[in-house]
Amino acid sequence: MNQNNSRRESSTSSGATARNPAAITSGRRRASMFDPIDPTELQKTLYQKLNQEQNSNEREEQVVDSIGSFEFGIQYMSDSQKLTVNLLRIFDLQFKETSPNSDLYCRCTLMPDKSTFQTKLVKRNSNPVFEEQFEFDCLDLSKLESRYIEISVYEVDKVTREDCLGMFGHKLNYQNIENKKIFLKEIKPFVRLSEENYIGDLMFSLAYLPAAERLTIVVIKARNLQGLGPDKKLLPDPFVKVCILSKDGKKLKKKKTSSQKGTMCPVYNEEIVFTNLKKDQLNDIIIQFLIYHDSLTNRELLGSFSISSSSRGNEYAQWKDMLESKKSIAWWHSLTALNSNVDSDHNLNQNFSINNRKNSKSINLFSFKPKPISISYKQAQALGEHP
Helix, strand or coil: CHHHHHHHHHHHHHHHHHHCHHHHHCCCCCCCCCCCCCHHHCCHHHHHHHHHHHHHHHHHHHHHHCCCEEEEEEEEECCCCEEEEEEEEEECCCCCCCCCCCEEEEEEEEECCCEEEECCCEECCCCCEEEEEEEECCCCHHHHHHCEEEEEEEEECCCEEEEEEEEEEEECCHHHHCCCEEEEEECEECCCCCCCCCCCEEEEEEEEECCCCEEEEEEEEEECCCCECCCCCECCCEEEEEEEEECCCCEEEEEECCCCCCCCCCEEEEEEEECCCCHHHHHHEEEEEEEEECCCCCCCEEEEEEEECCCCCHHHHHHHHHHHCCCCCEEEEECECCCCCCCHHHHHHHHHHHHHHHHCCCCCCCCCCCCCCCCCHHHHHHHCCCC
């Protein structure tokens, strides 16, 4: 009996200590999960670390859209109506892993005028320094606020200008650039067409010789073309058809490359030459590239691309290089899909035959009777109809 009473007393005493936080902290027994929490005994350092980790994660999520910071200066001189842009340096530039031996250059464009300047090549590094100055002339103050500067960063290898790493825009405001001012802006990564619309790229170069009135197009290669069939896994036999079109879509000239068997990344390195093209005519033509699967039964269109004097972005830059530069430099361009899966010549012939059927009269061969022809006796003897 005494032992039972002592056990009850001990249990009641333990229950009292469970209800009393002071008894818990006195070190009489080990705290239970059912005991109330004493805020004074919380380790605040653990929660500080969690908060720091959450803040760092939020900062990383915010910086995902940036591949570096670009430092540049702008000044507008109202007396001479000149806009001066200084491209200084880039901080913490992120690269693509495809071209480890490439170089860098920047392009500064006044939009929407499309006046463009380009820096010199700089060796690939995370903090490239350019320190180049460009001037845009004849820029009226009244038109200043409707303009903006577009600065883009490109990655270059020894042969081709492959990819645009990123770009950003800066709106012009006279109050901010009356005196020379230095800006620091984040470089947004270059985003091409969405993966749903992406069907491959085509690399080619353009060169024009005014004295000979000759346009030379070198079709170099394509990459990441779509396959054939419903699952897009069958390898195509692609070839490239190059067409010279007028602004209204009329086909003036056309030529094509050889076909490459069973590949989604064909290499051509073929030169296509169009002659008798005056320099004034270049503003009125469109160069169209069509990539087809070479087949007698089903000539499926794998992708297309068009470039002209009214193009924008990289297309306009390559067109301008064709007119001004003596060297032909190759560029990558993303392909787009057309609504038709057959050749435009085939479409024209098909439409022509349909129109002919509409304009022609239907003839029943079973009820058709030819008209009798009257001939003389001598003519019949010559034909062997009479002895």
